Amino acid sequence: MPTGADHQGRPLAVLRAMIDSVDHEILQLMARRNGLVAEVAAFKRATGKAIRDFDRERELLEDRRSRAVPLGLSPEVIESIWRLTLWASRDRQAALKAEVPENIEPRTVAVIGGRGEMGACMAGMFADLGHAVMIADLGTQLTNEEAARHADVVVVSVPIDATDEVIRAIGPLVREDALLMDLTSIKAAPVRAMVESSRATVIGAHPLFGPSVHSLQGQRIVLTPGRVPEGDAWMPWLQAMLHARGLNALVTTPEAHDDAMAIVQVLTHFSTEVLGRTLDNLNVAVGETLEFTSPVYLMDMLLTARHFAQSSALYASIQMHNPRTGEVADAFVAAATELRDIASRGDREAFAAMFRSVRDRFGPFRDQALEQSSYLIDRLVERA
Numbered sequence: 211m212p213t214g215a216d217h218q219g220r221p222l223a224v225l226r227a228m229i230d231s232v233d234h235e236i237l238q239l240m241a242r243r244n245g246l247v248a249e250v251a252a253f254k255r256a257t258g259k260a261i262r263d264f265d266r267e268r269e270l271l272e273d274r275r276s277r278a279v280p281l282g283l284s285p286e287v288i289e290s291i292w293r294l295t296l297w298a299s300r301d302r303q304a305a306l307k308a309e310v311p312e313n314i315e316p317r318t319v320a321v322i323g324g325r326g327e328m329g330a331c332m333a334g335m336f337a338d339l340g341h342a343v344m345i346a347d348l349g350t351q352l353t354n355e356e357a358a359r360h361a362d363v364v365v366v367s368v369p370i371d372a373t374d375e376v377i378r379a380i381g382p383l384v385r386e387d388a389l390l391m392d393l394t395s396i397k398a399a400p401v402r403a404m405v406e407s408s409r410a411t412v413i414g415a416h417p418l419f420g421p422s423v424h425s426l427q428g429q430r431i432v433l434t435p436g437r438v439p440e441g442d443a444w445m446p447w448l449q450a451m452l453h454a455r456g457l458n459a460l461v462t463t464p465e466a467h468d469d470a471m472a473i474v475q476v477l478t479h480f481s482t483e484v485l486g487r488t489l490d491n492l493n494v495a496v497g498e499t500l501e502f503t504s505p506v507y508l509m510d511m512l513l514t515a516r517h518f519a520q521s522s523a524l525y526a527s528i529q530m531h532n533p534r535t536g537e538v539a540d541a542f543v544a545a546a547t548e549l550r551d552i553a554s555r556g557d558r559e560a561f562a563a564m565f566r567s568v569r570d571r572f573g574p575f576r577d578q579a580l581e582q583s584s585y586l587i588d589r590l591v592e593r594a
Contacts, residue, residue, distance in 0.1 A: 243295075243299075244302065247299045247302050247303060248302070248306060250299075250303065250308075251302065251303040251306035251307075251308035252306070252308075254303065254308040254309070255306075255307060255308050255309070255310065255311075255312060256312065258311070260309065261300050261303045261304060261308050261309050261456070262300060267296055270292065270296070271289055271292055271293070271296075274288050274289065274292045275288060275289050290585075290589075297425070297427060297428070300427050300428075300456060301425045301426075301427040301456065304426070304427060304454065304455050304456040305338060307338075307339065307340065307454065308454075309450075309453060309454040310339055310340065310451075310454045311450075314339075314340065316340050316341050316342060317336075317341045317342070317362040317363055318341070318342045318343075318344065318360065318361050318362045318363070319333070319336045319341050319342065319343050319344070319361060319362065319363040319364075319365065320343075320344045320345075320346060320357035320358065320360070320361035320363070320364045320365065321333040321336075321343060321344070321345055321346070321365045321367055322346045322347070322354050322357060322358070322364065322365065322366050322367065322368065322376060322380065323346075323347055323366065323367035323368040323376075324343075324344075324345030324346065324347055324367065325345060325347035325348070325349075325350070326347070326367055326368070327420075327421035327422070328367050328393055328417065328420075328421045329345075329347070329365070329367030329368075329393070330421065331417075331421040332365060332367060332393065332417070333345060333365075335426065335451075335455050336363075336451070338455065339451055339454060339455060341363075344357050344360075344361060354376065354379065354380050355379070355380060355383055357380075358380035358381075358383040358384050359383050359384075359385075361384075361388065362385075362388055362389065363388065363389045363391070364380065364384050364388060364389070364390050364391065364410075365391045365392070365393065365415075366380070366390075366391065366392040366393065366400075367392070367393045369523065369524075369527060370394050370395065370396065370527035370528070370531050371527055373392060373394050373399075373400050373403070374399060374400065374403045377390075377392065377400060377403040377404050377407055378403055378406075378407045381403070381404060381406075381407025381408035381410075382407060382408060384408045384409075384410040385410060386409040386410060387410075388410045388411070389410060389411045389412075389413065389444040389447075389448065390404050390408050390410040390411065390412050390413075391412075391413050391414065391415050391448075392404065392414055392415065393415055393416065393417060394414075394416065395416055395471060395475060395527075395528050396416075396467075396468055396471065396528075396531050396532055397414045397416060397432075397434045397464035397465075397467045397468055398464040398465055398467075398468050398533075399531070400414055401414040401434055401436035401464045402436070402464075404436055404437075405436045405437050410437075411437060411438055411439065411442050411444040411445075412435070412436035412437040412438075413433055413434070413435050413436065413438065413444065413445065413448060414433070414434035414435075414436060414464055414467075415431055415432065415433055415434070416431065416432040416434075416467065416471075417429070417430075417431045418430040418431060418432060418474075419431075425456070426455050426456050426457055427456035428456060428458065429456070429457050429458070430457070430458045430459075430460060431452060431457050431458070431459050431460070432459075432460050432461075432462060432467050433445075433448065433449070433459050433460065433461045433462075434461075434462060434463060434464040434467050435461065436464070449461075468532060468533065468534070469534065471528075471532060472532050472533075472534035472535070472537070472538050473538070475528050475529075475532070476528065476529050476532050476534065476535050476538050476539075477538050477542065479517070479525055479528060479529060480529065480538065480539055480542055481542065482513060482514050482517045483517070483525070484542070484546075485510070485514050486514050486517065486518055489514075496511060496515075499511075505587040505590055505591055506587070508590060509586070509587070509590060548564070549564070552564065
């Protein structure tokens, strides 16, 4: 077998330099593409055309996949690269206000709690869309009361524990022709407080993402109208603003939102916390277990560690203010007890019956889960 010294091809340093050169050419091409995307954004804004065109995306992906094969490239890898490219393209178009009408009237938006992470995120979104943004927070010269009096849109973004107090303090000061919103992860109580304390249009909001996301493209936000008079223009205005920045808005009732969050947030966070606490109680050296990790275990550990790397106050508020927390926690404990007993007595028939029941509960989502989780696993392994 030839050694490195016997190898007659080009030296590794030369090959790496050539690869660097090709990569630099790719970056130049990406910059050219980005320039064209800016022109596309200008065209779409002038003509009112939507940023996202699903037919165009499908045709583009099929074309890139088909061109990959004769070039000896993996169509799956090429599709992944171009999906990310399309996502970046949509984000750039949104940042360039492609879906913001050119004649839009600038509004004055006050974000109470605008120095917090989510408040700052939403303040930045409204500023990007051309609106004048005022920040009122602890330590700012602008007070909550002054902001509430003078803004067209008042957004309350403070910790859940302080939300009711802040809303009831500033609610009477918000103009009747203004929009009053909040951003908490529960909706029934804040919406009720806004309706009771103000005469303004009231729309609760809950961003279903954290403030550290790299892009708002494709993120979801829930809107829960509390008081929207007939013919009122604030709901379509808000939906247009969110859509223009790439957000998908779901409109529902405060009560339906809180019921859903009992599962989406409370159950998910509770199970993560139980996993973390169990590792703690077992005195597990997590770092050592990662030497034996599978991709699925690594995902579990990443999500658990991410959870505990954040604010305990945030998660405590989410769980302690949802009216269904006790019910959900009891159901979790009952399920854990059931599974412990099945495993302890070695009852494979009971385990199989449980498995079938849960499988049926997920329905067609099972196939989607297999496909998408496999994609996530591949991306995670790439970064390992």
